Amino acid sequence: PATPAAGAPKAPPSFPVRPVIPTAPAATSATVTEEGGVKVIHLKPPIIVRDFATTLGMKPFRLISELMEAGIFASVNQSIDEAVAAKVAEKHGFLLEIKHRGEVVVPQVSKKEKEAIKAKQEADDESKNLSPRPPVVCILGHVDHGKTSLLDAIRKANVAGGENGGITQHIGAYQIEHAGRKITFLDTPGHAAFNKMRARGAAVTDVAILVVAADDGFMPQSDEALKHAQSAAVTTMVAVNKMDVKGANIERVKQQMQERGIAPEDWGGETVTVPVSALKGTGLTDLLDMILLQADVLELKANPKAEASGIVIESQVEVGRGPLATLLVQRGTLKVGDSIVCGAHWCKVRAMFDDKGESIKEALPSAPVRVIGWSGAPDSGAIFKAVKNPRVAEDLAEEEQMRIKKEATSVAAEPKNVSLDQLFANIAAVQSKVLKLIIKTDVFGSTEAVRHVLEGIKTTKVTLEIVSTEVGLVTKNDVLMAGTGGAVVVGFNTKLEPGVTPLAKHHGVRIETYGIIYELADKVKEMMADLLDPDLKEVKLGAAEVRATFPLAKGFVAGCLVTEGKITRNANARLRRKKDIVTEGKIDTLKRFKDDANEVRAGLECGIKLGDFNGYEIGDVIEVFEIQKVRASL
Numbered sequence: 001p002a003t004p005a006a007g008a009p010k011a012p013p014s015f016p017v018r019p020v021i022p023t024a025p026a027a028t029s030a031t032v033t034e035e036g037g038v039k040v041i042h043l044k045p046p047i048i049v050r051d052f053a054t055t056l057g058m059k060p061f062r063l064i065s066e067l068m069e070a071g072i073f074a075s076v077n078q079s080i081d082e083a084v085a086a087k088v089a090e091k092h093g094f095l096l097e098i099k100h101r102g103e104v105v106v107p108q109v110s111k112k113e114k115e116a117i118k119a120k121q122e123a124d125d126e127s128k129n130l131s132p133r134p135p136v137v138c139i140l141g142h143v144d145h146g147k148t149s150l151l152d153a154i155r156k157a158n159v160a161g162g163e164n165g166g167i168t169q170h171i172g173a174y175q176i177e178h179a180g181r182k183i184t185f186l187d188t189p190g191h192a193a194f195n196k197m198r199a200r201g202a203a204v205t206d207v208a209i210l211v212v213a214a215d216d217g218f219m220p221q222s223d224e225a226l227k228h229a230q231s232a233a234v235t236t237m238v239a240v241n242k243m244d245v246k247g248a249n250i251e252r253v254k255q256q257m258q259e260r261g262i263a264p265e266d267w268g269g270e271t272v273t274v275p276v277s278a279l280k281g282t283g284l285t286d287l288l289d290m291i292l293l294q295a296d297v298l299e300l301k302a303n304p305k306a307e308a309s310g311i312v313i314e315s316q317v318e319v320g321r322g323p324l325a326t327l328l329v330q331r332g333t334l335k336v337g338d339s340i341v342c343g344a345h346w347c348k349v350r351a352m353f354d355d356k357g358e359s360i361k362e363a364l365p366s367a368p369v370r371v372i373g374w375s376g377a378p379d380s381g382a383i384f385k386a387v388k389n390p391r392v393a394e395d396l397a398e399e400e401q402m403r404i405k406k407e408a409t410s411v412a413a414e415p416k417n418v419s420l421d422q423l424f425a426n427i428a429a430v431q432s433k434v435l436k437l438i439i440k441t442d443v444f445g446s447t448e449a450v451r452h453v454l455e456g457i458k459t460t461k462v463t464l465e466i467v468s469t470e471v472g473l474v475t476k477n478d479v480l481m482a483g484t485g486g487a488v489v490v491g492f493n494t495k496l497e498p499g500v501t502p503l504a505k506h507h508g509v510r511i512e513t514y515g516i517i518y519e520l521a522d523k524v525k526e527m528m529a530d531l532l533d534p535d536l537k538e539v540k541l542g543a544a545e546v547r548a549t550f551p552l553a554k555g556f557v558a559g560c561l562v563t564e565g566k567i568t569r570n571a572n573a574r575l576r577r578k579k580d581i582v583t584e585g586k587i588d589t590l591k592r593f594k595d596d597a598n599e600v601r602a603g604l605e606c607g608i609k610l611g612d613f614n615g616y617e618i619g620d621v622i623e624v625f626e627i628q629k630v631r632a633s634l
Helices: 049-056 060-069 082-091 111-123 147-155 192-203 220-231 250-259 284-298 390-413 420-431 444-455 476-485 500-507 517-530
Strands: 031-035 038-043 094-100 103-105 136-141 172-178 181-187 207-213 235-241 273-275 309-318 322-331 339-342 345-353 368-374 383-387 433-441 462-471 488-492 511-514 535-551 556-568 572-577 580-592 599-601 605-610 621-630
Touching: 038 049, 049 060, 049 082, 060 082, 082 094, 136 147, 136 220, 147 172, 147 181, 147 235, 147 284, 172 284, 172 368, 181 284, 207 220, 207 284, 220 235, 235 250, 235 284, 250 273, 273 284, 309 444, 309 462, 339 390, 345 390, 383 390, 433 444, 433 476, 433 517, 444 462, 444 488, 444 517, 462 476, 462 517, 476 488, 476 500, 488 517, 500 511, 511 517, 535 605, 556 580, 556 621, 572 605, 580 599
Parallel strands: 038 094, 136 181, 136 207, 207 235, 235 273, 433 462, 433 488, 488 511
Antiparallel strands: 031 038, 094 103, 172 181, 309 322, 309 383, 322 368, 339 345, 339 383, 345 368, 535 556, 535 621, 556 599, 556 605, 572 580, 572 621, 580 605
């Protein structure tokens, strides 16, 4: 055997070694290589959430949030399926190579997919280009709990007073500065009809502030807003508003928070809870401080040097400006002159304005900005991205338009098996009453909300047909379309183009405009009911008790005391004997003493003769009623 060299350390003594229990590989066991311009992660199963997140260069809670969005629930110490991990890796610009005890399973990726991943990586956020960005905050809450007033107090501008019915009609995006740092706010509607818009607001934010009134506590809309924030894995804070009003009880609110699994910090939980008064302006500094603290914990960063991309907060059509959209930049820097595409619409950015209406040249990550230059109003919640030039943007938008058209055509052309019951139902639907509507709104989000409310009207008696829904003013074309198709034009938060009113009058077109969504819904229900034949309703006018009978030349007359209401000549009447109806007819004769009378009121005596009936008995009751036509029920 070889002899150790002089001065070499002695080998450690040999001891029995305890078998090592296999554990999840540490983050260091995963390696990342670059093959043909594509980054590949090499690792061995099991794939633990914490380690996998570290390999991807992200915080574990962010990975957990992404998994939750995909319907997968796992803690930091749990493993995830290999197929799921491969999809997550691809989303972040990596390929996943998993080693199984001596064999290597490499996902089969086409050349096109590799090129797409490589292109994504080239535009991806390298750590050296990442810089802190402002937090995006979503304010959620019940319609009456002061949500808009709180944002108004923060912005120090009186906007809340101008809202119809106290309801914010569409999402606004604003940016304020506090302690030398910026915070972006999204103002989401609190009314139940706007739940889609509110959910969309929660999906694009970093921090959600749930506003709960100190006197009312949690309401159904509060619970719904909390559910949206939790499903989007958004850090949630609670602002207990109206601390200045009589009956304010913050301890009760905290108890309700405990019951909902979001215990406040001073109760041993993790939910930041701040008492405020939007009216008095108290507690706002504490609230903003806590928002910035949460932003520090989340380590919010973005790459301002990447190509601009983000989400459409709202869109609308303005006279003189055409289609415009409020965008939230999430990555990169959007500049005047950029070309962007969003679904079936594209834009050459002609001008940009901040939330104060001031013209700006560029917008950094987390900045809300209004953009002019669109080919059409893009959908709220849609993703936009900057592209090389206007031609590329237009081509991509046209491709999407063709795809949508092709999809709609294929669905319409697809043969369907119809049962006999369904056939009869279809025939009944054709024969039923139909109310046709042309809907015009101020912004795209309002269009969604109006549709949602109208779809909630459930009836089989009248078919509600929405001919079209568009953003913008009510135009002459809308009137002509309504006149041709027999539709009603319904405007929500929008106005009429000059000349529309006389044209509508000439063509007999009905135009209804509203600023409050539940008033619109009630009116549509009335219009639907008016298409039906009216219901007939019996209304009791009075009653008289038979006290005596008197002979006439032909038959008998009943001597009566009017006990309630009034008795009217020629009115419909029935004679009751105990519980039985003996006869029905009209009051042919009505006398007061010997004189004819048209009406006799309660407390007075009269003589009554019902048609040819002569069988009156003392104690009988004569009831007088009329049949009224009332609006049919849906």
